Amino acid sequence: MLTVDFDRFPVPEGTRLLDLGCGGGRHTFEAFRRGAQVIALDYSFSDVRDVQAMLGAMTLEGQAPPAGRSAVVRGDALALPFADDTFDRVIAAEILEHLPADTAAMAEIARVVRPGGWIAVTVPNRLPEKVCWSLSSAYHTVPGGHVRIYRRSELRERLRGVGLEPVDTHFAHALHSPYWWLRCLVGVHDDDHPATRLYHRMLVWDMMRRPRVTQLAERVLNPVLGKSIVLYLRKQSNQEATRAVR
Template sequence: MITVDFEKFPLAPGMRLLDVGCGQGRHSFEALRRGCDVTAFDANESDLADVKTMFGAMELEGEIGPGGRADVLHGDAREMPFEDNTFDRVIAAEILEHIHEDEQVMAEIFRVTKPGGLVAVSVPRNWPEQICWKLSGEYHEVEGGHIRIYKASELVERLQRAGLELLDTHHAHALHAPYWWIKCASGVDNDNIATKAYHKLLVWDLMKAPRATRWTEAALNPVLGKSVVVYLRKPLGDASEAA
């Protein structure tokens, strides 16, 4: 399930891309298909092992774009082990809502992005997330769960305070919002008939991408989209910094 719109966040072969909090690697895989030099970075070593396995499978199947390469690295997003101005592109999809020191992570993202480089950040949208929290404490009151709900304006303000320039925003995954409401209402760990049926629909949509559901979701995203996605640029600065 891709959250970042790669028309708004263009990639090219050879670009260095950092996927912060890569999870199961959805954006890392797409960047590798497009020929980027990908670093999948996460605090979960089990997820990273799965991502590395998938990188190997992609190589065997010839799914890596020309010049593409990838690696995984375990670490803490609050203190990343990279030099300043390292990456052309940085993605942080659905991670900031899990971290108390979110502004520290934003500062690190700014630091490791090259001057002129692009950043894509996504978090759960405010009002769909509010409903999830009201329906289920279990949804967020767990270790590693969501610790805050952002307003889009608040997220943008914090990222700008870190030094990034806003380029664009949009909403994504409208079809997923009702699924999570049903799941929260029935119990996060209780897969009943309704949640199982809806999950099958989402998997079918993911695998087949039929026009009907793609058009429906695109039409509903501005109103119902579960995630808000923000696109930003690190200012160029002076010539010595950009060198």
């Protein structure tokens, strides 16, 4: 399930891409399939290990163009182990809401992307997230859980403050919001409750089949109930930065 729209966030073959906080690797795998030179970074040993195994399997099965390259790194979003201006693209999907020092992570993202490069940032959308917080404290008080709820305008301005210019935005995954509300109601860690199992089965069916009715419903509902905010941003080129100073 992709949150970043790769039609809005083009990744040509040979693009140097960092998937920051890669988690299970969903965006890493899509970028690799498109022929990117992708680095998947996460703080979790298990996530890094699992993503590496999947990338190896994809390579053996020829699922990426010849230009595709991949590597995995265990690292800290607050101190990225890369030189300035290393990447053409950076994806930071559902990570900033976990970090107390999120401004430092934003600055690191801006540092490692090249001038003129593109960034995709996703975080939970305010309204669905507030519902989850009100229904269950366990949803956000677990170790490594969400530490804040963003307003879209606030997120945009804070990213602009580290030198990243917003270009486009949208909401995603409206059909996933009721699933999380259900989990919060019946027990956020209860994977076996009949209600959530049934809803999860529907979500899997939707992701596999992509029927028109659910695609239409999501497009209509996303502006209100979309589970995630997605921002696309661009780092100013050196010439643009010089003109801005003048």
